[in-house]
Amino acid sequence: MQLENNNIGEEKNSKNTLSEEAGLQSVFENFIKQLTELNSLTTLGPFTSLMNDPNLNLNTLKEHGNLLLRYQSFLNLYFSRMINAYLLAVNKVSSAIDEKNPDDIRKIIINTFEDVFSSMLQSTDFSINYNNLLNSSIDVIKSYQKIYDSNAVLFRSQQQLSKEEKDLLFYNLYEIKKISLEIKKKLNEKKNE
Incomplete structure (x- = not known):
């Protein structure tokens, strides 16, 4: 059992x-x-774009990445110069305002910042960097437009589900x-x- x-x-x-x-x-x-x-x-959607001609699209993305890196480096130079000018102006102001009345302090601040930033803006290094920054930003915008134009048909027709x-x-x-x-x-x- x-x-x-x-x-x-x-x-x-x-x-x-x-x-x-x-x-x-x-x-x-x-x-x-x-x-x-x-x-x-x-x-x-956009995935078919990469399947159509991956080498062309990868090269375009590589070029776009290089443009973004170039833009980033010029932007970093621009900001570093602006920050350095600001810190220089603050140091000059702090050393010049020993126990002065508020009206004189205001004039010192305005004049010091104006002098430091005017000299920075008039320097050739800053002008060259600013020109490079503007040109690289235009190149990045053109690259975005190129990517969009090459895939415009796909973005318009296949992006909409x-x-x-x-x-x-x-x-x-x-x-x-x-x-x-x-x-x-x-x-x-x-x-x-």
């Missing part, structure tokens, strides 16, 4: 294990199916989230056993 009960218990355990594995397998299959459907939606495509995208994301939670729950149940 006890042998029969053991056999029945083993059969139930093996059936439970098989049904759990089949359930887990179907959950994984649904997850993969949802990911595949979601992946097919990413072909709508229809309501049905958006609904399908959100539904697929919801399903993926739901399936991943089911997978996590089943894996936790397996761990606890």
Whole structure:
């Protein structure tokens, strides 16, 4: 009698294990199916631009990155000169205002800042750097325009998803989230056993 009960218990355990594995397998299959459907939606939009001619687009992005680095370096030089001029003016003011009346202090501050910033703005180094900064910002804007123009058709036609495509995208994301939670729950149940 006890042998029969053991056999029945083993059969139930093996059936439970098989049904759990089949359930887990179907959950994984649904997850993969949802990911595949979601992946097919990413072909709508700017991603197709990179697929059309990746070398051309990568070169354009590389050139754009170099322009941004050049712009950043000129911007850093510009700000460092402005900060240095400000600190120089503050040092001159602090050394010149020893126990003077407020009206004289105001005049000293105005005159000192005016002198320091005027000399900075009239220097050839600042003029050259400012000119380079403006030219590099124009180059960056032209680069943005070039990237947009080369991909304008894609941005206009494929960037706009229809309501049905958006609904399908959100539904697929919801399903993926739901399936991943089911997978996590089943894996936790397996761990606890």
